[in-house]
Structures are given as C-alpha cells and as structure tokens.
Amino acid sequence: MRVNKRVVLAVLMLFMLGVVAGCGASQEPTGENAAPEKATVVEKIPVGINVELSGAVASYGSNARNGAILAIEEINQAGGVLGKQLEPLERDCQSKPDEAMNLSAKLVGEKIVAQIGPLVSGAVAGCTPVMMKNQIPLIAPAATAVNATVDENTGKTRDYIFRVCFLDSDQASRMAEFALKELKVKNAVIFGSTSDEYAKGLAKYFKEAFEAGGGKIIDEEGYVNGDQDFKATLTKIKGKNPEFIYVPGYYKEVSILIKQARDLGIKVPIAGGDGWDSPDMVKVAGAAALNNTYFTNHYSVEDPAPAIQAFVKAYQDKYDKVPDAFAALGYDSAKLLAQAIKDAGAADPQKVTEALAKIKDFPAITGTMSINEKHNPVKKIVVIEFKDGKLVSR
Amino acid sequence: MQEFMQQMINGLSLGAIYALIALGYTMVYGIIMLINFAHGDIMMVGAYVGFFSIAVLGSNIIAALLFAMLSCAALGVIIEKIAYKPLRNSTRIAALITAIGVSLLLEYVTIFFLTPDQRVFPESAFPLHNYEIAGLVISNKDIFIFVLAILLMLILQYIIKKTRTGKAMRAVSQDPEAAILMGISVDKIISVTFAIGSALAAAAGVMIGLYYNTINPLMGIIPGLKAFVAAVLGGIGIIPGAMVGGFLMGILETMVSGYGSSLYRDAVAFGVLILILLIKPTGLFGKNTGEKV
Numbered sequence: 020m021r022v023n024k025r026v027v028l029a030v031l032m033l034f035m036l037g038v039v040a041g042c043g044a045s046q047e048p049t050g051e052n053a054a055p056e057k058a059t060v061v062e063k064i065p066v067g068i069n070v071e072l073s074g075a076v077a078s079y080g081s082n083a084r085n086g087a088i089l090a091i092e093e094i095n096q097a098g099g100v101l102g103k104q105l106e107p108l109e110r111d112c113q114s115k116p117d118e119a120m121n122l123s124a125k126l127v128g129e130k131i132v133a134q135i136g137p138l139v140s141g142a143v144a145g146c147t148p149v150m151m152k153n154q155i156p157l158i159a160p161a162a163t164a165v166n167a168t169v170d171e172n173t174g175k176t177r178d179y180i181f182r183v184c185f186l187d188s189d190q191a192s193r194m195a196e197f198a199l200k201e202l203k204v205k206n207a208v209i210f211g212s213t214s215d216e217y218a219k220g221l222a223k224y225f226k227e228a229f230e231a232g233g234g235k236i237i238d239e240e241g242y243v244n245g246d247q248d249f250k251a252t253l254t255k256i257k258g259k260n261p262e263f264i265y266v267p268g269y270y271k272e273v274s275i276l277i278k279q280a281r282d283l284g285i286k287v288p289i290a291g292g293d294g295w296d297s298p299d300m301v302k303v304a305g306a307a308a309l310n311n312t313y314f315t316n317h318y319s320v321e322d323p324a325p326a327i328q329a330f331v332k333a334y335q336d337k338y339d340k341v342p343d344a345f346a347a348l349g350y351d352s353a354k355l356l357a358q359a360i361k362d363a364g365a366a367d368p369q370k371v372t373e374a375l376a377k378i379k380d381f382p383a384i385t386g387t388m389s390i391n392e393k394h395n396p397v398k399k400i401v402v403i404e405f406k407d408g409k410l411v412s413r
Numbered sequence: 414m415q416e417f418m419q420q421m422i423n424g425l426s427l428g429a430i431y432a433l434i435a436l437g438y439t440m441v442y443g444i445i446m447l448i449n450f451a452h453g454d455i456m457m458v459g460a461y462v463g464f465f466s467i468a469v470l471g472s473n474i475i476a477a478l479l480f481a482m483l484s485c486a487a488l489g490v491i492i493e494k495i496a497y498k499p500l501r502n503s504t505r506i507a508a509l510i511t512a513i514g515v516s517l518l519l520e521y522v523t524i525f526f527l528t529p530d531q532r533v534f535p536e537s538a539f540p541l542h543n544y545e546i547a548g549l550v551i552s553n554k555d556i557f558i559f560v561l562a563i564l565l566m567l568i569l570q571y572i573i574k575k576t577r578t579g580k581a582m583r584a585v586s587q588d589p590e591a592a593i594l595m596g597i598s599v600d601k602i603i604s605v606t607f608a609i610g611s612a613l614a615a616a617a618g619v620m621i622g623l624y625y626n627t628i629n630p631l632m633g634i635i636p637g638l639k640a641f642v643a644a645v646l647g648g649i650g651i652i653p654g655a656m657v658g659g660f661l662m663g664i665l666e667t668m669v670s671g672y673g674s675s676l677y678r679d680a681v682a683f684g685v686l687i688l689i690l691l692i693k694p695t696g697l698f699g700k701n702t703g704e705k706v
Contacts, residue, residue, distance in 0.1 A: 213676060240675045245635060247625040250423040251670035251678075258416045271531060275625055282543060283419075283550050302533040303626050 063106040064099075064366040066091070066356065067126035067134035069146065070349075074114025079138040079345045083160045084109060085338050086349030087135050093333070094353070100360045105353075112137050116145030123149040123157075132366045133158060133359075135352045138345065140164035143180070150179045155368040156375055158356055160348035163187045163217070168394040181375050181394045183351045183383065187217065190292050190315040191224035193400040194265065197313065199232045201413070202288055204262035206235040210252065210276070212268035213241035221267035221292050229265075237261055242272060249276045250283060257285050269294040274303035281308040290314060296344050306408030313404050317344040317385040319412040322401070330384050344385070351383040415548050420671040421664065426555040426624070428663020429562035433617035434640035435647070435655040435662075436569060437610035443586045443650035444606045446505060450512040451492060452614055453637020454519035457630060459485045459615025460622040461523065467538045474539050474623070481619050482612035489611025490604045498600070516633075523630040531629040534622040558620050565616060566656050569609065573652065578605055586650070639666075642686045648696025657697065 068087055071080030091105045099105060108129060112119035119142040126134055127149060133156045137143055140162040147167075150157045159167055159182040168180045198204050207229055212218035226236050238259055240252045253276070256264065264280070266273055266289055274297075277289055281304075288311050295314040320331055320341055330350060334342040342350075356371070358381055363370035378390040386398035402413045434456055441449045463481040466472045472480065496515050500508045542553045573579035584592040585602045593599055621636065622628045643662040647654025662682065669681045689696060 242675060243679065245631075247621070247627075247632075248423075248427050250427075251420060251667040252675040254416060254419045254423060255671045255675075271627070275627060278626065282541070282552060284545075299531065299533065299627075305536065 062103050064103050064360065065106045065108055065129055065131045066353070067123070067129070067131040068107050068109045068136055069112055069119060069122050069126060069134050070110075070136035071114040071138055071142065072109075072111035076114050076139055079161065080112075080114070080136070082343055082345040083136065083138055083349030083352070086334070086342060086346035086351075087160075087353040089334055089337055090350045090353035090357075094357045100357050101364070101366065103366065105357065112142055114139070114142070116142045119143075120145040120149055127153045127155060131155065132368055132371055133356050135349070135356065136160060138162070140167050143167050147177060147180055151177065154179060154372070156181060156359075156372040158183065158352045158375070160184060160352045161345055176393050179372055181390060183355055183385065183388065183396055184317060184348055185398065185400055186395060187220045187292070188224040190400055191221045191267070192228035193402065194290055194292070194313070194315050195225050195228035195232055195234070197315075197402050197413070198229065198263050198265075198288070198290065199234050202263065204234070204288070206237045206261055207263040207265055208238045208240070208256050208259065208261040209236060209265045209267070210240040210242070210249075210256060211266055212244055212272065214244040217294065218267040218269075222265070225265050225267065242268075242276070244269070244272060246272060247275055249279050253280050253283050253285060256280075257283055262287055264289045266291045267294070270297040270300050274300045277312060278304040278308045286311070288313060293317060293344060298341075300405070301408045306405075309405035309408065313402055313413070315400050316403050317401075318347045319401055319403050319410055321410050322412055326382065327384055347384045351385050355381060355383065416671070419549050420667050422549065422551055422555060423671075424664035424667035425660065426558050426663070427667060428660035429558050430617055430621060430624070430636065430659075431640045431643045431662045432656045432659025433562050433565065433613050433620070434636060435643040435659045436566065436652065437614045438641055438644040439647070439649055439652060439655040440606050440610045442644070443652075444582060445497070445501070445603055447497060447508050447512065448641070448649075449610070450509070450637070450641075451515035451519060452610070453633030453635075453640070454516050455485050455489060455492075455611045455633075456614040456618040456621070456637065457523065457628070457633035458488060458519060458618070459611075460618030460628040460632065461527065461532075462615065463619035463622055464532060464534055464628055468535050474619075477538070478616060478619050481615040485615035485618075486608035486612040489607040489614075493604060493607040498603075520630055520633070527630065529630055531627045534626050534628060536626070539623050554624050558624060561616065561620065565613060569613070569652065572609070578602070582606060639682060642682055645686060645696055646689055648699030651696070651698045654696055654698035 068084055070084050071077055072084060088107060091107050094100060095104045108126060108131060110122040110126065112122055119137045123134060123146040134146065134150065135158050137146065138161045143157070143159045143162040144167065146157055156179045159180065161184045162182055163184055163186055165171065165186060165188070168182055169176050198207065209222050209226060211222045229236060238256060240256065242249060242252070264287060266276060268291065273291060273295055280289060290313040292314060293316050296316055301309060318327065331342060334346060355378065359371050359374040359378065360366055362374035362377070376390060376394065381388050388396035388398040391397050404411045404413050434452065437452050438449065441447055459481040462484045463477045466477040466480045492515055496511050497508055500511055539554065544551050573582060581592070581597045581602050584595065584597055585599055589599055621632065639662060640659065643658035644655045646661060647658025665685065666678050666682055669678045693699070
C-alpha cells in the first residue's frame with residue numbers, strides 16, 4: 020500500500036509540473052498583448068521564414084528561402100517598408116509537419132508580422148492551427164492542396180492562410196484548354212503516377228476539364244514512382260492511336276517515360292504539370308525526344324519580360340544557379356508581404372492580413388495576381404514547350 | 414499481332430535483366446542456403462562504378478562493364494567475409510537478417526557519400542540506335558542486353574559444368590561436409606560463388622544504367638525483389654531455373670501491363686510468388702526432395 024501511495028504522489032507531482040508548464044505556455048499571449056507598444060520603438064519588422072532546408076524536400080525549401088532572402092535584401096536596400104527594415108528569421112522545419120508547427124509557435128513568440136512557408140501542403144497544415152490561434156498571417160509559397168486555404172469540412176476560408184501558387188485543378192484545366200484549343204486534339208490518354216495525391220489529383224482534374232471541353236479520354240493508365248520500364252504500357256497506348264498523352268508526375272519517371280515513348284515511335288504531343296520542372300528532363304530524355312512536349316508551370320526562366328529577366332539575373336549573381344519555380348515563388352511571397360505591409364500602413368499582423376486579402380493586380384514574377392475570396396491567387400498559368408532542349412513559353 | 418511481338422521484345426529485354434540478377438541469388442542460395450538480400454544493392458554499386466568509370470575516367474562501355482564486375486566481385490567477397498562468414502553456423506534467420514542489414518548499409522552509405530539524387534548515365538557511352546523491322550522497334554540496347562545476358566549465362570554454365578572450381582561448387586552445394594573430406598576448401602568456394610554472383614549483379618547494374626539512363630542509390634530494391642521472385646519461380650538454387658524464371662517474369666509483367674492493366678503489374682508479380690509457394694514450393698525446375706532430418 021505504501022508503494023502505491025508513492026506512485027500516486029509521483030503521478031500527482033508530474034501532473035502539477037504539467038500544470039506549471041501549461042501556465043508558462045499560456046503566458047505568451049499576455050506577452051503578445053504588450054507587443055504593439057513595443058513595435059513602435061523597434062525599427063525592424065521580423066518576418067518568419069519557416070521552410071524545409073533539410074530532409075526529403077530540402078531543394079524546394081532552400082530555393083524558396085533563397086528567393087525570399089533575395090527579395091528582402093532588395094526591399095531593404097530600397098529603404099525597407101514604411102521606413103523600417105525587414106528582418107528575416109530563418110528556421111529549418113526538416114520537411115516534418117510537427118517540426119514546422121513547433122517552429123511556428125516559437126516564431127510567434129518572436130513577434131513576427133507574418134510567416135513565409137513551409138512549402139509542402141502537409142507542413143502548412145501543421146502550422147495552420149498555430150497561425151489561426153495567434154492571428155498571424157501565413158503565406159504559403161507552393162502549397163497546392165485545395166484545403167490549405169479552405170477548410171473542406173465547413174467550406175470556410177482560413178482567415179490567416181494565403182498562398183501565391185496556383186492550384187492543381189487550375190493547372191490541369193489550363194492544360195486541357197491548351198490541348199483542345201491550341202493543339203486542337205480531340206482525344207487523349209492519361210498515363211500518370213498512381214503513387215501520390217499530386218499526380219492523381221492532376222489526372223482527375225484534367226479528365227474533368229478535358230471532357231467538359233468536348234474531348235474524349237480513350238484510356239487511363241498508371242505507373243508507380245520508382246518504375247523505370249514503361250514500354251509495355253506505352254506499346255499498348257500506341258496501339259490506341261491517341262492524339263495527346265497527359266503524364267502527370269515528377270520528372271524522375273517522366274523523363275524516362277518520354278524517352279521510351281519516342282523510342283517506340285509515339286510522336287504525338289505529351290504534356291504534364293509543374294512536377295516536370297527540372298534540368299534532369301533534358302539530361303535524361305534528350306532534347307530530340309522532348310520536342311512536342313508541354314507542361315504547365317509557375318513561370319519560365321526564358322520569359323523575356325524585363326522584370327523576370329532582372330530577377331533571374333539578380334538570383335544568378337547571388338546564388339550562382341538558375342532560379343527554379345520555388346525560388347520565384349519564395350521571392351513573390353516576400354514581395355507580396357512587403358506590399359501588404361505597405362498597404363496596411365503598419366506592421367500589425369491583423370492589418371496585414373486584411374491587406375493581403377485585398378491584393379489586386381500585384382505584379383509578381385509568377386504572373387500578375389489578385390487574391391480571391393478563397394485566399395488563392397488568380398493569375399495566368401504559363402504553358403512551357405520544350406524546343407530542342409530549350410524551354411519556350413507559349 | 415504486331416503489338417504482341419513488340420510486347421515480347423519489351424518483355425525479353427526486361428527479363429534479361431531480371432535473369433542476370435536472379436542468377437546471383439540462386440548461386441548463393443545453392444551453395445550456402447542464404448537469401449542474399451544485399452544482392453540488389455551490389456547491383457546498384459556496380460551501376461555506380463560503371464557510371465564513374467565512364468563519366469570520370471572516360472572509359473568505353475566494355476571496360477566500364479569489366480571494371481564494375483571486378484570491383485563488385487571484390488565487394489561481394491568482402492561482404493561475405495565480414496558479414497556472413499561469422500554466422501555460418503548460426504541459425505539461417507540470423508544470416509538473413511544480417512543480409513537485410515548489409516542491404517540497408519550499402520543503400521545509405523551510398524546516399525551519404527553520393528547524395529540521394531539520381532545521376533544521368535552518359536548517353537555518349539552507348540548511343541541509342543533504333544531498328545525498325547516490319548513495324549517493330551528494336552534498339553541496339555535491347556540487342557546488347559539480350560546478347561550479353563545470354564553470353565554471361567553461357568559462361569556461367571561452362572564454369573559450373575566443366576571447370577574444377579565448378580565441380581567443387583556443385584560438391585559444396587550437395588554436401589559441404591563431404592566436400593571438406595574430399596579436400597575442397599569450402600571457404601574458397603564460397604568466396605568464388607560470391608565473387609561470380611556479385612560480378613553478374615554488377616553487369617546487370619551497368620545494363621540498367623545504360624538502358625534506362627538514370628541510376629540512384631535505391632535502384633536495387635525493386636529489381637532485386639523481382640529477381641528474387643524470378644529465382645523462386647524457376648526453383649531457387651537451380652541455375653537454368655533462374656534464367657527461365659527471369660525471362661518469364663519479364664514477359665509476364667509486360668503482358669499484364671500491355672493487355673491487362675498497368676496498375677495490377679506488381680500485384681501479379683508478387684501474386685505469382687505466392688502461387689508458386691503454395692502449389693510447387695520448389696519452383697518450375699525444382700525436384701521434390703524430402704528434407705534430411
């Protein structure tokens with residue numbers, strides 16, 4: 020019995036420790052209430068950059084971070100926002116949603132005006148409750164899942180979550196429209212990855228849009244990420260004589276797939292989404308095989324527009340590599356935030372949130388955008404064509 | 414009909430690769446009753462050695478192939494000496510788990526030093542050329558892989574059936590203790606088996622690199638598993654069985670993708686494994702011998 024009492028006591032002590040720790044946590048909001056008075060004194064505006072600098076999608080996060088830092092440096096050199104300098108607070112969420120959430124909570128404690136990142140929809144979802152509770156806006160550079168900004172159960176827009184990238188449904192329907200109207204094809208085969216939600220979503224939305232536009236899907240096939248041999252299915256597809264093949268997936272498999280398709284004598288246009296965006300496409304498939312292939316993307320490095328070329332040059336000067344779509348989206352996220360702070364007239368999270376929701380015709384690298392009522396950007400999606408190994412926007 | 418013939422060509426070139434990997438599985442199993450799960454990863458190391466000798470040393474494809482085969486033969490012997498030999502008298506499950514450990518070690522050491530990114534096999538090493546015969550597309554790579562696989566299998570058959578080493582290997586396989594009594598060095602024979610098996614895996618690795626243009630540190634897992642199924646299909650431990658199993662597996666997969674649905678391809682491949690184990694556990698070429706107790 021005695022032992023039992025001790026155990027009870029130990030549990031009680033642990034419980035009390037928990038209560039004390041809980042008190043520590045609940046003190047944060049009180050500290051925050053005191054923040055506005057402090058903010059008038061501080062000459063810097065802290066901006067949280069919570070992205071994947073290591074782990075599975077490290078290349079997405081690091082490139083977006085590079086883009087955002089470049090934008091912030093440009094803004095600061097031009098005199099900052101409202102006379103104050105932006106101060107980036109970089110954090111690495113290690114490509115883990117739970118780590119992203121913990122870092123968000125810490126960044127909130129550091130009085131950030133807004134958070135940029137994470138890149139992946141799942142990690143954004145991890146941060147969402149923290150941002151909503153503390154009423155601080157989050158700008159997601161590349162979260163393409165529909166429910167990132169909208170609660171799918173209630174259909175309500177998440178007040179503090181915004182994004183600068185297009186949705187998968189948008190890019191799939193853009194490609195369907197491009198195939199029907201500009202390539203003038205009447206039927207298509209879908210041959211996409213079945214291992215991830217991204218590719219499955221694209222296939223579904225493409226089918227809906229293509230059929231709604233009067234086209235006919237004559238076959239649907241799939242592969243698994245990691246596959247290297249697509250010849251059997253391609254031979255089958257060839258036998259059906261389609262006019263167009265839609266291949267939603269990532270460059271790793273798609274590059275091999277296109278090469279094998281061309282080897283088998285399939286000459287029709289092949290198209291896909293932003294997962295195709297990689298220098299490996301040309302290296303693996305070869306320039307000749309890629310002719311007559313198209314993909315939807317956030318922007319094109321080859322776009323001759325002066326603003327885009329200035330960005331590409333600045334990025335190359337600083338990082339010694341060509342900016343990919345994630346770099347451009349990171350850059351746009353930071354520039355969009357600066358615009359919102361300017362519009363709000365104060366570095367106050369609540370006012371900045373209201374300003375973000377009202378953004379109209381903002382000239383971003385990834386296309387002039389307006390934020391709609393679902394906190395998604397409305398912008399034109401570029402279709403990029405491979406021409407002799409070069410990317411040409413259509 | 415034309416589409417069917419094209420699918421046969423696709424199936425044979427895929428099957429040639431499975432057959433080469435399956436040979437290594439079967440040889441090692443035949444001698445020491447160990448399913449060497451690191452075999453697919455030795456293939457991956459072979460692909461990397463081939464890649465670096467072409468891309469960095471600038472050697473031609475034959476030299477790269479030989480270099481990869483030699484390096485992996487050495488690697489196979491080292492792995493056997495360090496990881497498997499101390500466990501030779503332990504339970505079979507201990508050796509099996511060690512094999513899985515070696516497999517993971519090879520994968521993640523490669524990732525650590527060479528990053529998880531895929532690498533593009535230099536196209537210049539073996540430029541593609543397509544031949545069109547009566548509407549069928551056959552590439553020089555298809556022919557190369559098929560001929561090389563058959564050639565290596567014939568050499569292997571010769572070594573096992575006609576040479577002294579081969580005779581010793583068969584002896585060890587039948588009864589290791591009796592083989593020792595006959596003056597055969599079992600350790601040496603096991604080393605030779607690992608060397609030959611790993612060299613064949615390296616050849617398969619370089620061929621995969623050539624054929625699909627890309628290599629990555631985890632490329633050995635799925636082909637390794639499929640080749641294992643092929644070895645079981647033919648009758649594990651039986652060399653002609655591994656060849657036939659490999660080709661059957663390649664053709665089966667191709668036909669499922671071509672005439673059924675590509676989504677069921679892997680389900681059918683591993684379904685076949687379950688069926689064989691249920692109906693004829695010794696495989697197509699296996700004899701039903703009662704286990705000695």
